[in-house]
Amino acid sequence: MTVYFTREHEWIRIEGDTATIGISDHAQEALGDIVFAEVPEAGRKLSKGQEAAVVESVKAASDVYSPVSGEVTEGNQAVADDPALVNRDPEGEGWFFKLTLDNPGEVDGLMDEASYREWVKTL
């Protein structure tokens, strides 16, 4: 199991050909109180970099992009029902969606966790 991060503050956890995707602790902290989350439905095909989910705080609306291509197997109904879950546990229970990878090679070039945490400190 390996976790990668994007420069747009998504995280992606890879287990075999399955990926779980969410937003980083830094992203939830920056957004502030999250009041709305919209997650993709199972069966939706996503290409790398495509808008996949919506997250809104009191202050601002953002799109969550898919870091890889694949077919959505599950959107996290728990965050749609209780968006504040993303604030409480962004890199755990507050995940947005799972997908089956089209091309496992697409994660090459994403940051590993240590690199991301270091990079975020420079922002």
Add this chain to the structure above:
Amino acid sequence: MSGDPQGGEGFEKPALEKLALDEWHRRQGGRMVPFAGYEMPVQYEGIMAEHLWARENAGLFDVSHMGQLLVHGIHVDAALETLLPGELKLLGDMRLRYSLLLAEDGGIIDDLMATRRGEEFYVVVNGATKHDDIDVLKHRLPKDAVVDHMREQALLALQGPKAAEVLEMLVPGVSELGFMQGGPFQACGHPAWISRSGYTGEDGFEISIHNIAAQQVADWLVGDERVKPIGLGARDSLRLEAGLPLYGHDLDRSTTPVMAGLGFAIGKRRRAERDFSGAARIFKEIEEGPAQKRVGLDVEGRQPVREGALVLDGEGNEVGRITSGGFSPSLQRPIAMGYVASHLAEPGTALKLEQRGKLFDARVAPLPFVPHRYHRKGANA
């Protein structure tokens, strides 16, 4: 993830001024963002918690970016009445009035608070517009009127149901003020002009104090466990719930007092005399009705609909635009404000909103969304 996750205001030029309390905000954990030409705290612990704190306890806001002006000269009241539609000649000493600075076509240049202090008027205008306002006042007021920009004064607001009991401990006698009344006091040994006013819908005070005394007063106030510092984010959600328009969003030069539902700011005598800037258009709108009106909107579902979204009628025709919108922390649902065609402005009217290609059901709602709790003398216990 798209966008600036800080939710920064953007579109600001880089040369930003610092507030007298800049260091103080940072020490309190304030997240500073560009706003109205200043670095200002958008939040400390979080907008939701700060908003609810101000509704239940007392919140301290630094609004020193706003322009504090002193207008003096011979017959200042009459001079100001050429540009403001309010009753100023008969305004009692140390009384405040909400008013509007009007362009010749009746458009709103700014909204403001004007207080009579003897023969002078103390005027508080919006931060982003203050330099333009000063230009307008200097050029369009009769020559005898002199406008001083009180750059050395900070402005703090203490708002919430516990504001009076807290401030009374620092400034004995202050709780005797009624809503929209002010006076000279001492705070921490420094002269302070304090009025019972604000822009949250709650009871509260605005405290004008010299920059060098601002930190001492702010420290004293947050030293009381009933007070927390509140950022711009919650200031915006509080005023939206209170149905109060924000200049640059809900009001601008293309809106008139009649469109904006601010007819109460036009004094009774002024309605008879019709002698202020923009009166021709404004009275035509009063008589014939404006093309559009400012309304509140309850939005179905949980997703906020924000400034810039379109308002559509049942057939999908564009009939207006959202000028403020967000998630209401007190009501825990999205609310919005905007302009719609006048025949669709009745509370209860069903409308659609369109944001980023998505349609939302909405209904015109009476304003305010959350009842005002001002301390009106005689009305409160």
